[in-house]
Amino acid sequence: MFTIGCHLSASKGYLAMAKQAIELGGNTFQFFTRNPRGGAAKDIDPADVAAFHDFAARHGIQTILAHAPYTLNACAAEERVQEFCLATMRDDLQRMEYTPGQMYNFHPGSHVKQGIEVGIEKIADTLNQILWPEMTTTVLLEVMAGKGSEVGSKFEEIRAIIDRTTLSDKLGVCLDTCHVYDGGYDIVQDLDGVLEEFDRIIGLSRLRAVHLNDSKNPFCSHKDRHEKIGQGYIGAEAFQRIVNHPALRDLPFYLETPNELDGYAEEIAMLKAFRK
Ligand code: FE
Ligand code: FE
Ligand code: ZN
Numbered sequence: 001m002f003t004i005g006c007h008l009s010a011s012k013g014y015l016a017m018a019k020q021a022i023e024l025g026g027n028t029f030q031f032f033t034r035n036p037r038g039g040a041a042k043d044i045d046p047a048d049v050a051a052f053h054d055f056a057a058r059h060g061i062q063t064i065l066a067h068a069p070y071t072l073n074a075c076a077a078e079e080r081v082q083e084f085c086l087a088t089m090r091d092d093l094q095r096m097e098y099t100p101g102q103m104y105n106f107h108p109g110s111h112v113k114q115g116i117e118v119g120i121e122k123i124a125d126t127l128n129q130i131l132w133p134e135m136t137t138t139v140l141l142e143v144m145a146g147k148g149s150e151v152g153s154k155f156e157e158i159r160a161i162i163d164r165t166t167l168s169d170k171l172g173v174c175l176d177t178c179h180v181y182d183g184g185y186d187i188v189q190d191l192d193g194v195l196e197e198f199d200r201i202i203g204l205s206r207l208r209a210v211h212l213n214d215s216k217n218p219f220c221s222h223k224d225r226h227e228k229i230g231q232g233y234i235g236a237e238a239f240q241r242i243v244n245h246p247a248l249r250d251l252p253f254y255l256e257t258p259n260e261l262d263g264y265a266e267e268i269a270m271l272k273a274f275r276k
Contacts (some may be wrong), residue, residue: 005029006255006264014052022059025268030065030254033092038069049098063252068106075109075122090130096137105140105174108152119151124164131167140174145182145224153183155201172208184220188238195247210253228257229267240274
């Protein structure tokens, strides 16, 4: 099965997102758990969640992906900032249990001059404080572009975070095509090689989701500017290989391209046509 969707606004709730995902031709969606800049989350409405589960079962939506606010920093230098991240993620993960067995993606963080080692240590420390044995959500570390002092643009950094997390069976990885290309992994010229490296360092069984974004910038530029599929430096042909690759084809794919809803519908249709 091809599991494909895009990032949607969560403002009208779960059922509204599920309906929109189907209208766009998809069968999954990603959403921010709260305002992406942080702040309080809207109360979860159990009736909305129940209606969502019913609709999802009838329309073949099996997977959804929540995204943490991108302003959080699990390895901030200021303790107050790290505490805010910890409290927000803990609250998000509790709320995720309304939709059991789903995935929660976050940006590992920026070490802001503390150095990569301290960054890795603090991120694992944050995870060790918020994960609990009975939780049903898989927490995904997103591979980053390496902009500024971002942690997690190298597979080794992701591996080190996983290794230092006690409940590491709760962790997975989300591969963002723009980030990984920007970070110096050439998925255009050597997709097989990049995935072999991922397997060797992290293990492909950890890979749980793919963000599909073209890149406004050339290989290894560490900029993190998403482009529409086929209109950037990654290009349509590479995406044909990506959505069909044996190591990727059964994963859920999420578009985070600069689009309105009609643009997303077109990209979903294009990617479906790419599938063999
Ligand atoms: Fe992200
Ligand atoms: Fe992403
Ligand atoms: Zn990005």
